[in-house]
Amino acid sequence: MANRDNPDFLSASTLKGDKVVNAAGEDIGKIEELMIDLRDGRLAYVVMSFGGFLGLGDKLFAIPWQAFRLKLHDHAFILDVPKDVLEKAEGFDKDNWPITSREWVSTLYSYYGYQPYWQPRVPEEVESQRMARTRGTSSERENPDFLSADTLKGDKVVDKSGKDIGKIEEFMIDLQDGKVGYVVVSHGGFLGLGNKLFAIPWDALSLRLHEHAFALNVSNETFDKAEGFDKDNWPLTREELSRTYSYYGYQPYWQTGVATQAAGVSAAMPVEGEPERMARMEREGQVPLVGAEERKTQQERERLEELRRTQEEKISQLEKQQMKAQKQAEAERERLVRLEKERIEAERQAQAEKQRLAQLEKELQEARRQEKMEAVARLEEELRSVQIQEGTRRDRLAQLEKECTEAQRQAETERQRLAQLERERTEVESQAETERQRLAQLERERTEAETLAQTRVMAGREMPDFLSASTIKTDRVVNAAGEDLGRIEELMIDLENGKIAYAVLSFGGFLGMADKFFAIPWQAFTLRPHEHAFLLDIPRDVLEKAEGFDKDNWPLTREELSRTYTYYGYQPYWQTGVATGMPRETQPQRTTRTQSERPLGTAEELIARQEKERIEKLEKTETDEGKLEQLERDKEIAERRERKYH
DSSP: OOOTTSOSBOOGGGTTTOEEEOTTOOEEEEEEEEEEETTTOOEEEEEEEOTTGGGOTTOEEEEEGGGEEEEGGGTEEEEOOOHHHHHHOOOBOTTOOOOOOHHHHHHHHHHHTOOOTTSOOOOOOOHHHHHHHHHOOHHHHTSOSEEOGGGTTTOEEEOTTSOEEEEEEEEEEBTTTOOEEEEEEEEOOBTTBSOEEEEEOGGGEEEEGGGTEEEEOSOHHHHHTSOOBOTTOOOOSHHHHHHHHHHHTOOOTTSTTOOOOSSTTTTOOOOOOHHHHHHHHHHTTOSOOOOHHHHHHHHHHHHHHHHHHHHHHHHHHHHHHHHHHHHHHHHHHHHHHHHHHHHHHHHHHHHHHHHHHHHHHHHHHHHHHTTOHHHHHHHHHHHHHHHHHHHHHHHHHHHHHHHHHHHHHHHHHHHHHHHHHHHHHHHHHHHHHHHHHHHHHHHHHHHHHHHHHHHHHHHTOOOOSBOOGGGTTTOEEEOTTOOEEEEEEEEEEBTTTOOEEEEEEEOTTGGGOTTOEEEEOGGGEEEEGGGTEEEEOOOHHHHHTOOOBOTTOOOOSHHHHHHHHHHTTOOOTTSTTOOTTOOOOOHHHHHHHHHHSOOOOHHHHHHHHHHHHHHHHHHHHOOOHHHHHHHHHHHHHHHHHHHTTO
């Protein structure tokens, strides 16, 4: 069986976060990031953290990829570098990554004793030369050769004057040669509504490192008149992308005889004017025709949007008037309460004066009886004064009662006005709801029309040249009859040359292959882009006899993968004499040769026998009846696979 400690293939997601140990097996740190050479897509170096190892604290360190050895089953890498070399290494903190160039990486490689992958073999630099080259110049640090992908997505895009015009949404990869076919930039819309996406050639963008931005080296007029696309209609063929490159004045990179552009737009073709571009597109039949019905729908949508804004403003005004009326009514209620309190106090004082008057009258009668004339005169004077005060208070009480009556009348008027405003607001809200429903109906009709138009356009489109990796994983796989077989679980990358070595496929319960994974050569699939599916046109008996693997035992070497390619009737791409892009074998030829070749059985037979033994051990300890029935079915499958080799 192949040595699984030295795999040829690993998916990138299994590397980040793995621990790093020294030759003695002691933990010294973990993998933090993988840095990509933007020039040719190579894995340039690894960024790792040492933690407190060697007293290096929380610093990050750049280490050449060649310095690591994989310990597959431990999810770890061995870094066999002398302790004194690590102690003298220059790290950096997480908030201050070096702006790298190939000269910087060359110094890094020389320090650790490795030859840079882009240079021919030269004698090792002495330490003084290495330190001299490490210092570099400030101008070199402004144009790095290497950046991690996480630092690019989401960056803003600005025009030549520095004004924001959009942001980076995605990088689309050419599936044929691994280049960045184009960059997806979002632009336009208000408050995030109506955003359009635009395909921009990589060479039309210039990195502004310290601003976390890219400058678009295209005039604003040209960009404003560019034909964007929505999220459901991305350019997926070189034919479509060729028009985009020509519009922006760049030569498509895949055309014969085109030299590599050295510095962004320095080798770009002259930018085509808008009139010439529209005339050329009309000659080629590329000018999109906007139907009268679509224009009418757009006008109606704009009218309803304007009406909605007007109604919202009217509702806002009515709500303000309602709030003002409520404040006035509250003020009147407070004034009425105050007047009522004053009336009650006046009545209390009048009652007190009446009581005092009665007392004075008693005293007057007593004084008369006693014939005390002076006392009688004084009391009569006091009586007249009290009578005058009582008349004044009666007048004041009458005035207060009139004011209370008027305040109550005004409060009733305000309540009626408030009720009228509430009825008007309810009516306006009802009209607004009716218009919103009408707008929603128009939006649904627009969506249906766009879907129908998209379906008509996609029906005539060729097979795409480009797909982002995230659109492939989890896609379903069907046979020639259209029956679901399973789905794509992972794409395994050849670490030596960056090719897709094989696709990992789960069949589910199909053919009794539950919970197993299968390695399938990439050439065996045919994309069905409109169904988000891949066609796997392999005979049923070939699939039934195929050897799968569980999630902890993936094929990780070319030796293992060679048997898989041979079993399915394909030539391994790494063997001598096989040219890139060789014509695919026709299905009858491949099926005939596959049936005439017997799959290698040594490793597969061992796997089947190990699976059977594992199930038998589980049966001895399992008590749940449902799980025992499942184990029995799995055991029958393992026995059937084992008998195949006898």
